[in-house]
Amino acid sequence: MQAVFEDLLDEIRRGRRAVLATVVRATGSTPRTPGARMLLRADGTSSGSIGGGAFEAMIAADARELLLQTDPVPEIKRYTFTETGDDALGMACGGTAEVLLEVAGPGARLIVFGAGHVGLALARLAARVGFAPEIVDDREPFCEAARTAGIGRVFRCDAAYEEGVPEIDASCFVAVVTRCHATDRLALRRVVGRPLRYVGLIGSRRKKAVIFRELAEHDGVAADDLARVRCPIGLPIGGETPDEIAVSIVAELMQVRSGTA
Numbered sequence: 001m002q003a004v005f006e007d008l009l010d011e012i013r014r015g016r017r018a019v020l021a022t023v024v025r026a027t028g029s030t031p032r033t034p035g036a037r038m039l040l041r042a043d044g045t046s047s048g049s050i051g052g053g054a055f056e057a058m059i060a061a062d063a064r065e066l067l068l069q070t071d072p073v074p075e076i077k078r079y080t081f082t083e084t085g086d087d088a089l090g091m092a093c094g095g096t097a098e099v100l101l102e103v104a105g106p107g108a109r110l111i112v113f114g115a116g117h118v119g120l121a122l123a124r125l126a127a128r129v130g131f132a133p134e135i136v137d138d139r140e141p142f143c144e145a146a147r148t149a150g151i152g153r154v155f156r157c158d159a160a161y162e163e164g165v166p167e168i169d170a171s172c173f174v175a176v177v178t179r180c181h182a183t184d185r186l187a188l189r190r191v192v193g194r195p196l197r198y199v200g201l202i203g204s205r206r207k208k209a210v211i212f213r214e215l216a217e218h219d220g221v222a223a224d225d226l227a228r229v230r231c232p233i234g235l236p237i238g239g240e241t242p243d244e245i246a247v248s249i250v251a252e253l254m255q256v257r258s259g260t261a
Contacts, residue, residue: 028095
């Protein structure tokens with residue numbers, strides 16, 4: 001059983017999500033007793049065992065569904081070792097097992113473009129409320145400072161914000177908070193138009209107008225895609241310091257994550 005937990009910790013250290021399956025109740029004839037555990041990884045492999053055969057195959061299928069969810073919650077699934085009936089596994093043992101399925105590993109990914117004061121404050125606070133921050137900047141000293149802070153994963157990109165940027169998928173949240181309007185535009189150009197959960201750009205309404213005009217005229221970005229960018233970023237709470245700005249942005253991120261925005 002210790003090996004299962006060691007494998008789970010290894011997945012977490014590598015920044016990958018996995019499902020821990022634990023038998024929490026068993027009645028009648030079942031392959032394993034309560035306390036048996038197995039780990040199901042995102043790549044389809046597993047370690048440990050709670051019964052084998054059709055039982056583990058069904059648990060693996062349920063685990064895959066959980067891993068596809070952005071914000072999965074633990075759930076207890078009931079499996080019946082009979083040939084027919086609800087939750088039946090097509091087996092003749094006759095017992096019933098209840099299994100707790102828990103997703104462990106990083107929360108929703110937050111890509112923070114900019115490793116300055118605001119970027120670090122944002123990543124630090126977001127990590128405390130369940131996001132998995134990934135900081136991107138083209139300046140090595142700032143990347144090194146972010147690594148030293150130990151807030152999240154750090155990526156140094158090139159000056160055009162094209163090479164060195166982490167892979168970004170539809171489940172990601174993106175906050176563009178770089179040092180100036182030129183780099184903000186480069187970073188935003190990298191993600192605008194993608195079906196992301198959230199894209200926010202720091203800056204005033206005037207800055208928004210300038211960057212949006214440049215993206216439309218020089219980069220051919222569609223108006224509908226620009227309209228989905230939240231700018232000014234964050235909720236209007238009147239903050240000015242990096243920490244206050246981070247609070248406003250994280251509040252907005254939490255609203256989107258919970259489906260209330």
